[in-house]
Amino acid sequence: xxxxxxxxxxxxxxxxxxxxxxxxxxxxxxxxxxxxxxxxxxxxxxxxxxxxxxxxxxxxxxxxxxxxxxxxxxxxxxxxxxxxxxxxxxxxxxxxxxxxxxxxxxxxxxxxxxxxxxxxxxxxxxxxxxxxxxxxxxxxxxxxxxxxxxxxxxxxxxxxxxxxxxxxxxxxxxxxxxxxxxxxxxxxxxxxxxxxxxxxxxxxxxxxxxxxxxxxxxxxxxxxxxxxxxxxxxxxxxxxxxxxxxxxxxxxxxxxxxxxxxxxxxxxxxxxxxxxxxxxxxxxxxxxxxxxxxxxxxxxxxxxxxxxxxxxxxxxxxxxxxxxxxxxxxxxxxxxxxxxxxxxxx
Amino acid sequence: xxxxxxxxxxxxxxxxxxxxxxxxxxxxxxxxxxxxxxxxxxxxxxxxxxxxxxxxxxxxxxxxxxxxxxxxxxxxxxxxxxxxxxxxxxxxxxxxxxxxxxxxxxxxxxxxxxxxxxxxxxxxxxxxxxxxxxxxxxxxxxxxxxxxxxxxxxxxxxxxxxxxxxxxxxxxxxxxxxxxxxxxxxxxxxxxxxxxxxxxxxxxxxxxxxxxxxxxxxxxxxxxxxxxxxxxxxxxxxxxxxxxxxxxxxxxxxxxxxxxxxxxxxxxxxxxxxxxxxxxxxxxxxxxxxxxxxxxxxxxxxxxxxxxxxxxxxxxxxxxxxxxxxxxxxxxxxxxxxxxxxxxxxxxxxxxxxxxxxxxxxxxxxxxxxxxxxxxxxxxxxxxxxxxxxxxxxxxxxxxxxxxxxxxxxxxxxxxxxxxxxxxxxxxxxxxxxxxxxxxxxxxxxxxxxxxxxxxxxxxxxxxxxxxxxxxxxxxxxxxxxxxxxxxxxxxxxxxxxxxxxxxxxxxxxxxxxxxxxxxxxxxxxxxxxxxxxxxxxxxxxxxxxxxxxxxxxxxxxxxxxxxxxxxxxxxxxxxxxxxxxxxxxxxxxxxxxxxxxxxxxxxxxxxxxxxxxxxxxx
Ligand SMILES: Nc1ncnc2c1ncn2[C@@H]1O[C@H](COP(=O)(O)OP(=O)(O)O)[C@@H](O)[C@H]1O
Numbered sequence: 001x002x003x004x005x006x007x008x009x010x011x012x013x014x015x016x017x018x019x020x021x022x023x024x025x026x027x028x029x030x031x032x033x034x035x036x037x038x039x040x041x042x043x044x045x046x047x048x049x050x051x052x053x054x055x056x057x058x059x060x061x062x063x064x065x066x067x068x069x070x071x072x073x074x075x076x077x078x079x080x081x082x083x084x085x086x087x088x089x090x091x092x093x094x095x096x097x098x099x100x101x102x103x104x105x106x107x108x109x110x111x112x113x114x115x116x117x118x119x120x121x122x123x124x125x126x127x128x129x130x131x132x133x134x135x136x137x138x139x140x141x142x143x144x145x146x147x148x149x150x151x152x153x154x155x156x157x158x159x160x161x162x163x164x165x166x167x168x169x170x171x172x173x174x175x176x177x178x179x180x181x182x183x184x185x186x187x188x189x190x191x192x193x194x195x196x197x198x199x200x201x202x203x204x205x206x207x208x209x210x211x212x213x214x215x216x217x218x219x220x221x222x223x224x225x226x227x228x229x230x231x232x233x234x235x236x237x238x239x240x241x242x243x244x245x246x247x248x249x250x251x252x253x254x255x256x257x258x259x260x261x262x263x264x265x266x267x268x269x270x271x272x273x274x275x276x277x278x279x280x281x282x283x284x285x286x287x288x289x290x291x292x293x294x295x296x297x298x299x300x301x302x303x304x305x306x307x308x309x310x311x312x313x314x315x316x317x318x319x320x321x322x323x324x325x326x327x328x329x330x331x332x333x334x335x336x337x338x339x340x341x342x343x344x345x346x
Numbered sequence: 347x348x349x350x351x352x353x354x355x356x357x358x359x360x361x362x363x364x365x366x367x368x369x370x371x372x373x374x375x376x377x378x379x380x381x382x383x384x385x386x387x388x389x390x391x392x393x394x395x396x397x398x399x400x401x402x403x404x405x406x407x408x409x410x411x412x413x414x415x416x417x418x419x420x421x422x423x424x425x426x427x428x429x430x431x432x433x434x435x436x437x438x439x440x441x442x443x444x445x446x447x448x449x450x451x452x453x454x455x456x457x458x459x460x461x462x463x464x465x466x467x468x469x470x471x472x473x474x475x476x477x478x479x480x481x482x483x484x485x486x487x488x489x490x491x492x493x494x495x496x497x498x499x500x501x502x503x504x505x506x507x508x509x510x511x512x513x514x515x516x517x518x519x520x521x522x523x524x525x526x527x528x529x530x531x532x533x534x535x536x537x538x539x540x541x542x543x544x545x546x547x548x549x550x551x552x553x554x555x556x557x558x559x560x561x562x563x564x565x566x567x568x569x570x571x572x573x574x575x576x577x578x579x580x581x582x583x584x585x586x587x588x589x590x591x592x593x594x595x596x597x598x599x600x601x602x603x604x605x606x607x608x609x610x611x612x613x614x615x616x617x618x619x620x621x622x623x624x625x626x627x628x629x630x631x632x633x634x635x636x637x638x639x640x641x642x643x644x645x646x647x648x649x650x651x652x653x654x655x656x657x658x659x660x661x662x663x664x665x666x667x668x669x670x671x672x673x674x675x676x677x678x679x680x681x682x683x684x685x686x687x688x689x690x691x692x693x694x695x696x697x698x699x700x701x702x703x704x705x706x707x708x709x710x711x712x713x714x715x716x717x718x719x720x721x722x723x724x725x726x727x728x729x730x731x732x733x734x735x736x737x738x739x740x741x742x743x744x745x746x747x748x749x750x751x752x753x754x755x756x757x758x759x760x761x762x763x764x765x766x767x768x769x770x771x772x773x774x775x776x777x778x779x780x781x782x783x784x785x786x787x788x789x790x791x792x793x794x795x796x797x798x799x800x801x802x803x804x805x806x807x808x809x810x811x812x813x814x815x816x817x818x819x820x821x822x823x824x825x826x827x828x829x830x831x832x833x834x835x836x837x838x839x840x841x842x843x844x845x846x847x848x849x850x851x852x853x854x855x856x857x858x859x860x861x862x863x864x865x866x867x868x869x870x871x872x873x874x875x876x877x878x879x880x881x882x883x884x885x886x887x888x889x890x891x892x893x894x895x896x897x898x899x900x901x902x903x904x905x906x907x908x909x910x911x912x913x914x915x916x917x918x919x920x921x922x923x924x925x926x927x928x929x930x931x932x933x934x935x936x937x938x939x940x941x942x943x944x945x946x947x948x949x950x951x952x953x954x955x956x957x958x959x960x961x962x963x964x965x
Contacts, residue, residue: 003395011364042393107507108364140498141468170437173964193933194953195965213817219552242535251539255564269494271534283564299501299509306514308350310359315513327525340515
């Protein structure tokens with residue numbers, strides 16, 4: 001158990017158990033609030049921390065229900081003598097959330113690392129890009145990068161050049177580092193207005209404006225880069241097409257992109273990806289554009305309302321946020337929020 | 347407005363419920379910085395081991411990015427495991443914070459909502475305390491897409507079983523905006539295509555006019571315009587269907603005939619000639635300014651309830667429903683925008699000109715208008731020669747009074763002419779939608795011809811050949827300045843200063859900085875040119891303070907970044923962005939090395955001087 005795990009476990013415990021664990025190990029532990037107590041425990045020499053971790057294992061083998069559900073009844077384990085009833089600390093009060101919250105906060109934690117198994121939509125996207133243009137519209141954090149990297153591998157395997165564009169230099173830099181780590185430094189280059197780092201690499205990262213300029217120069221016969229080997233263009237954050245100032249650059253790029261080049265558009269959730277796909281299909285001969293629309297979040301999302309007094313209650317009546325089903329605020333949120341609106345400053 | 351809850355309490359509660367790491371979105375940079383400040387000297391610290399891990403990471407990071415080495419916020423981040431992240435920071439610092447967050451070493455990051463727009467930066471929990479954001483000068487509600495971009499940062503795949511959105515109130519928050527945003531369908535995206543000067547030059551460089559028409563037709567803009575045109579086409583077909591019973595009678599165009607006849611009769615009665623003094627533009631607009639049309643007035647959008655001519659002067663007038671819900675009168679020439687929305691209703695002849703239910707519906711419509719509305723392009727018809735039939739009026743010779751269709755025409759005239767008018771409007775709209783982009787292109791090309799970048803038959807001139815390489819905002823201003831030799835023999839720092847003032851489009855105020863006389867007179871000259879071009883290209887802000895910053899950085903190569911930043915009240919991140927953008931502009935000028943070698947040299951020198959310290963850290 002590393003420090004962070006230990007800390008997480010400790011934080012999840014009601015404070016009385018922490019005092020139990022601290023007994024004999026930390027001087028004047030009963031004087032300390034929960035945070036300080038945890039810090040002191042974490043600052044102990046590692047042998048002692050091991051011992052504490054051991055004790056913790058035993059606690060976690062006690063059914064959790066009994067510690068939280070039934071109004072903090074004392075578990076009948078030899079390990080938990082009656083707490084020495086330290087001064088009631090306000091932290092210990094609020095570590096046991098009220099019943100409604102219990103359900104909402106249930107399951108917080110870190111999953112065990114598992115083997116990477118691509119989702120169906122990811123696999124479908126990777127297969128589709130081998131034959132046609134593809135638009136992927138999926139919520140943030142669902143795994144669009146996997147589709148990109150697989151597509152890049154395919155293209156590089158057949159000795160094609162890949163261009164990856166992002167709307168912001170900051171994102172280009174992040175991707176440059178990420179891809180350099182993943183594909184190897186020599187495989188990745190980056191182009192900006194005045195710098196060309198490793199411009200001969202098979203995978204080139206740039207902003208969409210730079211690609212647009214390359215395409216203009218190419219159509220006017222000014223050369224540039226290896227357009228004839230350009231097999232794949234990936235446009236990240238394609239929803240920028242609707243940016244009032246810069247959106248036009250995405251359209252220019254898509255219109256000018258050679259028809260032999262595959263397009264992969266990655267986009268956050270938008271309302272009309274179908275329309276985009278129909279458009280691309282209509283303007284690019286010999287290929288249709290395949291739409292992969294994934295709307296379900298990979299990690300469920302729940303909502304809470306935090307009142308300025310520190311009360312934490314469910315925001316909505318449904319536990320998990322559900323898309324496109326409407327919403328109803330939880331009565332407790334309604335009550336507290338009315339109170340707040342009536343008298344906002346506490 | 348900051349949330350009502352104190353930042354330390356907020357983070358404490360998140361920690362207690364194991365809701366960390368969290369991203370806490372606030373409205374302003376200042377809000378983020380102040381939130382962080384409250385932690386100093388508090389007891390909300392992290393464990394010594396975590397502190398150490400953060401320190402070790404930052405030390406390592408500073409090896410690649412020395413600009414963060416002595417960052418003033420390092421102690422807070424290390425001691426309290428919290429950080430601020432907004433556009434006022436250097437990119438290197440933001441990257442450090444992002445990486446710390448990814449490694450799970452921070453508990454909370456206070457960020458402005460701009461973060462959501464494109465940093466890969468997830469957390470277990472996202473805290474939202476506002477429902478609107480500042481956009482240009484105004485506050486507007488967050489859109490569903492924006493809320494989902496924010497909320498979407500909650501719950502990291504592989505690191506969390508569940509993610510959380512915590513809403514905590516601040517003054518002016520509207521919970522319903524958030525409720526809708528969290529559960530609703532994200533907005534559709536619409537094309538923002540506009541034809542720019544560089545686009546025209548670059549297209550003409552490689553394509554024939556026919557090909558260009560084809561390329562413009564391939565835009566998403568045209569795709570969407572076609573869809574709108576198709577809807578109007580359906581409406582037009584319906585109208586034609588309804589017009590069928592009103593086909594040719596004794597005379598083919600009996601509606602027009604009757605109209606003139608009718609007019610003549612009335613004139614006779616009044617003995618006052620109706621003189622049409624409307625401008626051609628107004629005449630072109632009038633067919634669109636009909637009841638139900640959505641228009642933009644100086645006060646904002648409004649819906650037309652009726653069109654009439656003022657009794658005294660004959661000026662075209664409108665009765666309109668304003669956004670506020672009031673009904674008012676206004677001259678038709680005051681209309682600033684004509685939008686592509688017409689709401690059908692049954693006009694009535696007395697105030698409020700429509701049934702109460704319609705009025706109620708319109709008020710609702712007006713309160714929920716999207717911020718961007720498609721407009722109908724207006725083309726002035728060439729002034730139509732005087733209606734040939736008008737001469738006939740004078741002679742008072744009409745067949746109508748004795749015509750067998752007299753009764754039918756009299757009965758049908760009102761409905762038939764109303765339908766015809768509608769049909770004409772609709773087909774004009776369709777035409778406008780189909781030709782809009784091409785017209786835009788032609789207008790831009792005309793300007794380029796006027797300035798000598800294109801020949802009369804739209805070939806690139808020598809000027810156009812190099813002008814097309816300047817593919818940034820304010821390209822016309824820049825190429826014009828180059829053509830008038832405004833930059834010749836100029837020192838690199840002056841060129842950089844001018845480019846900075848053209849490039850910088852942020853009006854966030856900063857303090858005045860001393861300008862060198864050379865730069866000051868140069869800016870005056872540029873401002874004159876920009877003003878003279880303002881009919882063809884909006885003038886840039888041309889702020890002298892940002893010009894001075896760039897001039898100093900390029901001119902004094904021994905000046906350190908720290909002293910540069912200390913000499914202005916601009917945030918470090920803003921100074922960085924200003925210079926990075928200036929670099930972009932300079933590199934375009936450097937691209938003219940084939941035709942303007944000495945200017946390109948100067949630009950290159952400026953770029954070399956620019957690329958030092960923090961400006962050399964990233965590509
Ligand atoms: N099929 C999968 N199984 C498990 N984890 C995945 C899977 N696909 C992606 N991930 C992980 O999800 C996280 C977010 O993915 P990312 O590609 O950055 O999202 P997006 O680009 O859609 O915002 C990454 O850490 C990634 O490793």
